[in-house]
Amino acid sequence: MTVEQARFRYLLLLGLRWFPVGLMIPVMMLLPLERGLTIAQVGAVAAIQGITVLFLELPTGGLSDAVGRRPVLLIAGVVNLVSLGIWTVADSVGLFAVVYLLQGVYRALDSGPLEAWYVDHALAADPKADIEGGLSRSGVVLGLSIAGAALVSGGLVWLGPVGPVSALTVPVMVALVLSLIATVAVALLMREERPARGLVALAASVKGVPAAIGGALSLVRRSRVVFALIMVELFWSFGMVTFEKLMPVRLSEVMSDSDAAGALLGPVNSVAWAASAAGAALVPLLARRLGPGWTGFTLKIVQALTIAGMGLLAGPVGVIGAFLLCYAVHGAANPVHAGLLHRQAEGEYRASLLSLNSMVGQPGFAVGAIVLTFVAAQAGTPAAIVTGAIVLGAAAPLYLVKPKVEFREHSQSGISGSLAL
Structure with missing residues (x-):
């Protein structure tokens, strides 16, 4: 894989990953309130995400180094899909607590592997590759993805409810579909050379987490x-x-x-x-x-x-x-x-x-x-x-x-x- 190919796949996957986030930003606070939670309750359940990320951030980074970037991102994608699926129907403090717990797990798993995969492959292709240039492009893609998605989300809400689905729920359902596409894209576009396979290799990799x-x-x-x-x-x-x-x-x-x-x-x-x-x-x-x-x-x-x-x-x-x-x-x-x-x-x-x-x-x-x-x-x-x-x-x-x-x-x-x- 050339530096240009690694950069293109990285930026494409990055855009697919952050567009659903941009869809969620305008409704993230309003939707739980619409479903009966108080502001204090929303703040309490949202704090669960930060606490979860704090405790899992480093172990999941070690897991990525030990097992591989692609498997960890695929696990993260599945966790995110479950979280968004619950989000579309959550109507209690308990269910929203589960949503934010899963979002914390997702964020911890998702933090680092894609960027590390890009840098690994770019430097493997060319040890003098312009890493900062590729990362700056990632900032452009991330910013435009969130900005564009936030505007789309506002438009979806403005259009009103779709049948029994409330206007504030529509962006969540669209984010769920796009997150599924993003997870499939990770499976198709990310390639890693991991010579060892099977349960024995997986167990050995997991044992390598503390070392990482x-x-x-x-x-x-x-x-x-x-x-x-x-x-x-x-x-x-x-x-x-x-x-x-x-x-x-x-x-x-x-x-x-x-x-x-x-x-x-x-x-x-x-x-x-x-x-x-x-x-x-x-x-x-x-x-x-x-x-x-x-x-x-x-x-x-x-x-x-x-x-x-x-x-x-x-x-x-x-x-x-x-x-x-x-x-x-x-x-x-x-x-x-x-x-x-x-x-x-x-x-x-x-x-x-x-x-x-x-x-x-x-x-x-x-x-x-x-x-x-x-x-x-x-x-x-x-x-x-x-x-x-x-x-x-x-x-x-x-x-x-x-x-x-x-x-x-x-x-x-x-x-x-x-x-x-």
Whole structure:
């Protein structure tokens, strides 16, 4: 498989994976409310997903490294289909709790294997392959998929109910069908060279999960660069609370009308994801001019400034403008961070390291939500947003950490590469 073929399949599968998510975003909160849950109950069952991801993220990453990317993604696809199937009929706290539990399992299984598969195959075809370029394209595809799907979802709801199916349920049913197509596409398009087959080979692979997890943790202990990148994710996730949770509150404050602010949030979020895609498209240009490390540093500083603008600028135009700029920078920063992380990991531990990076984001976001909402209650939303901006910006210098030494280590795929310590 050539680099171009691996990149095309990766981007196609990525788009198919995220389009159903975009369909769900506009109705995710409203549908449980329509079926009788209170806001507090929705928040409680939604928390189950985050807790599940936190505990399963690293073990499932190790499973991907031990068993293979394709089998794990196929299992994830089946879990997602069961979850969406229950979602179409759920009408109680218990059923929605099961939905979010399964969604947590799905997200943990799905986190990392597809990206790791692409990088493995691209580097196998060409050790000097432009990984950052491919990852930046993935940011474009992801952003456009969610933005387009969110608009489609709004249109489906606007068209009204279809027979006995309520308008808010229609996007869920469409997402179920498209998720089935995405799972079939994974089965058809992903190829892996796994010489050992059968139950004995499966048992041996599963036994390798702890070793894969240990390998990822060992990289963090031995490599100051990997440790710095993991800490970036921690600070970054803390700061993300500002534009994911506090921005709607800030917008309603400056508009003095929560209903009007709510009406604006749908199209604004769609435009924000498009801005994220545009930002991701600029990554190759920035990386060539500044280098990946300085690009990451610059983007973190700029993103912190845009977040501060959300808290300090007056009027809806200022808040929304800063929010859109923040998402554009966010979209550019994601592939830069992922590219730097990939270049520190050998193929056999790649998915485990990605899962570890993702896992760190869970407590980072949770702590940020607790701390920043407390600050908002005590000192006001602008103060909380600026605090989040400072924490996020503090991560910028970590992108400039240099390795002490470099050594070469044999990977599972037979490719030798340098690991920075």
